[in-house]
Amino acid sequence: MSDDKHDLHSPAPMVDEVSEFEVLELAVRELAIEKGLFTKEDHNRWTEYMHTLGPAPAARLVAKAWLDPEFKKLAVNDGVKASLDVGIDWINSMPTNFGTPSDYCNLRVLEDTPKLKHVVVCTLCSCYPRPILGQSPEWYRTPNYRRRIVRWPRQVLAEFGLQLPEDIEVRVEDSNQKSRFIVLPVRPEGTEGWSEDQLAEIVTRDCLIGVAVPKPSVTANRKRPVRRAVNPYHH
Amino acid sequence: MAETNPDYVALDKEMSGKNLDNSPIELLERIRRKGRTWKDLSAEYGVDNPDPPWRINLESTCDNLAYGHNGPLNICRPVDQREEPSNKKVDAVERRWEEDQLTNELYTDVPFPERQLLALAHTMIRRGLFGERELAVQLKKVSDRLNMVDGIYQEEQISNTETG
Numbered sequence: 001m002s003d004d005k006h007d008l009h010s011p012a013p014m015v016d017e018v019s020e021f022e023v024l025e026l027a028v029r030e031l032a033i034e035k036g037l038f039t040k041e042d043h044n045r046w047t048e049y050m051h052t053l054g055p056a057p058a059a060r061l062v063a064k065a066w067l068d069p070e071f072k073k074l075a076v077n078d079g080v081k082a083s084l085d086v087g088i089d090w091i092n093s094m095p096t097n098f099g100t101p102s103d104y105c106n107l108r109v110l111e112d113t114p115k116l117k118h119v120v121v122c123t124l125c126s127c128y129p130r131p132i133l134g135q136s137p138e139w140y141r142t143p144n145y146r147r148r149i150v151r152w153p154r155q156v157l158a159e160f161g162l163q164l165p166e167d168i169e170v171r172v173e174d175s176n177q178k179s180r181f182i183v184l185p186v187r188p189e190g191t192e193g194w195s196e197d198q199l200a201e202i203v204t205r206d207c208l209i210g211v212a213v214p215k216p217s218v219t220a221n222r223k224r225p226v227r228r229a230v231n232p233y234h235h
Numbered sequence: 236m237a238e239t240n241p242d243y244v245a246l247d248k249e250m251s252g253k254n255l256d257n258s259p260i261e262l263l264e265r266i267r268r269k270g271r272t273w274k275d276l277s278a279e280y281g282v283d284n285p286d287p288p289w290r291i292n293l294e295s296t297c298d299n300l301a302y303g304h305n306g307p308l309n310i311c312r313p314v315d316q317r318e319e320p321s322n323k324k325v326d327a328v329e330r331r332w333e334e335d336q337l338t339n340e341l342y343t344d345v346p347f348p349e350r351q352l353l354a355l356a357h358t359m360i361r362r363g364l365f366g367e368r369e370l371a372v373q374l375k376k377v378s379d380r381l382n383m384v385d386g387i388y389q390e391e392q393i394s395n396t397e398t399g
């Protein structure tokens with residue numbers, strides 16, 4: 001077998017050692033179970049469910065809304081109902097099939113326009129629409145982002161590479177225990193005639209949070225260094 | 236929207252009054268100093284996945300520790316089967332506040348999600364949910380089980396751990 005063929009059939013690289021942090025994660029979990037703080041079965045069920053989550057359904061929802069004006073109306077007026085069309089049932093699809101925590105029930109889809117840009121934050125902690133968007137990125141959890149985006153949204157968006165003209169209003173939506181948000185961005189020029197699959201590919205997680213806008217050539221999130229917040233919230 | 240979330244101000248005031256003990260915990264300090272982070276491991280082994288394989292387990296632990304109606308499965312149960320809120324649980328918003336403080340003051344140089352994990356262990360020890368020595372013993376058990384023969388949780392390390 002030539003080297004080229006060998007490379008094609010080589011297994012994906014994997015980390016071949018156990019880290020102290022991996023040991024710590026397991027030890028903390030097992031002690032919590034031993035102390036009766038939760039059961040192993042509950043942990044397994046929730047973990048299995050969490051492994052199914054990611055940003056693909058939210059990207060699909062946006063792509064469908066771009067192609068279908070009626071679906072867009074539904075999405076903006078009733079995000080929970082519109083989510084059913086992309087396979088996310090906020091009410092009945094949780095691991096017990098018996099409803100869902102109240103803080104997962106209200107998804108709102110924020111429609112951008114050429115003169116209005118939405119961006120999402122959780123200033124209290126790091127609430128995030130996980131059922132339709134998966135796990136939050138590191139920067140979304142940081143006090144740096146949470147404190148600054150509400151005060152200097154244009155500056156923070158510019159740090160993400162999104163320079164907005166002054167005539168575009170920026171609206172920051174603060175997530176809370178009752179409401180979670182995703183952004184429905186403006187469909188970019190240059191995507192005329194694209195299929196739903198093609199459109200969904202350019203709706204990245206960052207576009208759905210609102211710190212980026214879709215571009216025909218961009219299908220990945222921009223890497224962003226994470227910095228400490230230097231001032232307390234009241235400064 | 237208001238520039239400062241009044242709920243955060245109230246939370247900050249309440250939590251600041253609790254005087255969280257942010258002093259270092261020796262056992263966790265050893266892990267912080269010697270533990271290999273996913274950032275290093277993934278670079279060394281050429282792995283693309285940005286998150287370690289245990290990240291979702293950690294998130295699940297945090298969710299399952301959530302107090303009362305924030306517990307993800309608790310609220311899903313029929314009303315008569317739900318657990319009552321317990322003081323032993325760790326409220327999600329309080330945990331995140333504590334994680335922010337610990338990240339800012341103690342685990343600043345630790346990458347994510349390792350610092351989330353250290354902060355959770357720190358919070359649980361300081362709340363008395365388990366002791367430092369208990370955790371040391373459990374680390375040894377897990378380490379042995381995973382065949383980590385040269386780990387840092389050997390008998391002499393446990394015997395040097397006084398509290399718990």
